[in-house]
Amino acid sequence: MTGTSKNPVADVPRGTTIRGKWNKQTYQIMKKLGSGALGTVYLADSVKGRVALKVGTDSMSITSEVNVLKQLSMVQGTVLGPFFYEIDDWERNGKKFPFYVMEYIDGEPLFTFINRRGKEWIGILMLQLLRDLSVLHREGWVFGDLKPDNLLVEGSPPTMRWLDVGGTTPMGRSVKEFTEFFDRGYWGLGNRVAEPSYDLFSVAMIVLNAGYPKRFDRPKKDSEHYLMNKIEGSQLLREYKPILRKALLGKYNYASEMRQELFALLQGEQINVRKNKNVAGHSRVAARQTRPTVKKKRSGWIETVLLVAFLLFFYTLYLVGHIF
Amino acid sequence: MKKGTLRQILLITDGCSNQGEDPVAMAALAREHGMTVNVIGVLDENERTDGLKEIENIALSGGGIHQLVYAKQLSHTVQMVTRKAMTQTIQGFIHKELQSILGHDKEIEDLPPDKRGQVVEVVDELGETMDLEVLIMIDTSASMQHKLPTVEDALLDLSISLHSRIGENEYALYAFPGKRKQVERLMDWTPILKDIHTIFPKLTTGGITPTGPALKEAIDAYQKKRSKRGLLNDGYIEESSS
Structure with missing residues (x-):
């Protein structure tokens, strides 16, 4: 070549x-x-x-x-x-x-793992990825060529590992290695300066790729609108929309910001699931259930006092009976 | 430290030249002037590549890189070829420097692997910070007509990549054949590659492919730019010394 x-x-x-x-x-x-x-x-x-x-x-x-x-x-x-x-x-x-x-990392490609184990793993593995990225960024590096092919899931508990780090670039320099679908420059949504938001765009596109395994090409213009429609059009992606949107538009300056919001979103989801299943959680329901036992205890105490009082009364009568 | 400027000619074409000077000779001349000639051949789907040997030869004699691509991959290729050619040129400088230190028959591979890391760091650093001038020469012969929108996208993509660097960039844009002449200037030297979407629709395509004359014109354009800068520099020196 x-x-x-x-x-x-x-x-x-x-x-x-x-x-x-x-x-x-x-x-x-x-x-x-x-x-x-x-x-x-x-x-x-x-x-x-x-x-x-x-x-x-x-x-x-x-x-x-x-x-x-x-x-x-x-x-x-x-x-x-x-x-x-x-x-x-x-x-x-x-x-x-x-x-x-x-x-040698003996792992399974990201999407193979998700297909085998279930879609709920996407959010969890993204949390892991964002945590690792925030460490990388703190050290002054940007991953650059972030895509599913460069991510493996290894071991138990399943842990995300990075395979090819050849595109890793010092912060502030230009990203030289990238893959179009995951590159914000390709979508006309930013430059190729190595900064945290460059990687976070790619993270969002990895999630989009999970919703559209065959990927898709960029439109002639207005890719922002186009990508939002793609998110709306997939049941899997819709729930992540607020986070994906912010990441695609470069609104997160740090991986930790995105991670926190994703964490909150996933937690909210879990609470919803619990409510739907009508399982007692840690909230008011639980408190109401414990209250009657407190009442019982108190009434038991009253009973004891009454019993002692009765005994004392009869004992007094007995003593009085003896005297007479 | 003053870091010098890399000068590249980027030729985007889809076939053989059929008029004027031999482009391979012109590429060799450009190289003598300290420029690098990179050539990208844009193919149609299912097109055979055997008629495109000239593309490889131009790049070889111009000290640059060549690549044949289908229109769809053009964006990614244009920026990659430009960056690779920069790295290659810088490695060339470094190689010479190393030879003057280590001896004439020594290569980078003769350094122990651990030492090579430092050389690579220097190359990366220069690639990021050196100034770059790219003269883009677009083939507008009839068969290129339907590929021009893709070329436009690719050039915008190139500017995104280059502007993400720390160093300065300058571009000039030429087409061959031109409306009345063999070669036509579309855009004079400019630091920002914008408004090309206003230029491209106006391009008319012609039958001939004067690749050789196009390269000759590119060399002239660089010469003029240099002499202009020379004058400016002289003026500055006179002013400061008086």
Whole structure:
């Protein structure tokens, strides 16, 4: 594709042993996981156990991705991208192929998970995503190329993991890697400056994508109106409309704002569900039910007092009877 | 530190040249002048790509990037090609610098991987902050007629991406063939690529494809711009020294 001729991305057959030129670590290729514009990712076996290994052709773009992975590994307390192990070169038939090694995330694609487990997971997983994004933003980074393909759901309890962090951009710079459907520039609803609201637009579009799995193209003009109609037209999306609208129009400055409102919305929904099912919650209903037991206790106390009073009365009579 | 300016010619076409100078030679000339020539070939659905070897050759000799796309993907491609070409040019500078430090036969790959990270950071930094001039040259031969609305969208998209950078941008817009001449200027150098929706509907399409003369005109336009700036700079220096 580029003007300078480069080595084609060669398929590395299963069972191949890759040995790093600089660090001398060896990896045994188990299977191909996927390939993108910059290289191919393989599952490999090593002394560290199972790892994901990305082989590319252009050492500058591979290095650029590694720069981001290293930065993300430095964020304390939260697991953002896949954990980074090392970068090296592999020499094969006299040609050098740069590669890097990272944690293998054994997860399920976001939408596959939601289809299997139920639509109610969208809101919950978005809450997780927004929490992680707010950490990323605080560290001065913007995800950039946020889309379902870059998100995996792993383990139990199900946790959202980020797969491809190649588009991650320092705050204030321009986003270079993006996917049109999730890019606010494409919809004419903003620029491509890396700022939190850029990612939050993409989050909203991920939710829209859940409602419209086949996606759709932009209209000739007035995409705002067009997108609002799309939200109205889907039963799944309608309930999220106030939040989606604000995110699409760039009204949230921070991921935490959007997260709070989504949280409130999901909670409100749960209360509604409870009311409909007529199950006693924590509110007035509960208080009314406990009150009669208090009354009973009080009447029991009165009974005791009366009984004691009676006994005392008869005992007095008995004593008086003895005297006479 | 003064960061210099990247100069690009972006050629959007759909076929072979059939009039005037050899475009591959003109691209080589542009490269000598310190410009990069990028070429995007816009295909119709089901169109075969074998007649488009010239596109690749122009980009190769112009030190740039070429890409063949269907009209639908044009927006994404135009901004991507422009940015990639910027990165490639900057990497070229850095490569030369490294050779002067490490020795003539050394490549970036000869650095240990950990050191490469710093080189990439410098490239990213320059790509974000350097000024950029793009001269856009649009093929308006008859077969391009129905693709022009898509070209318009793609250019707007390009300006969104470039304006999100920190560095300054300038654009000029030309069409070939023009109404009366082989090449026609649609828009002189401007920092904002706007009002193109008023220009595009007025474009008339013609039969010939004078790609070579178009590139020659682009080189001239850059030369004029540079000499104008030279005059301005001289004037400024005289003023400040008196």
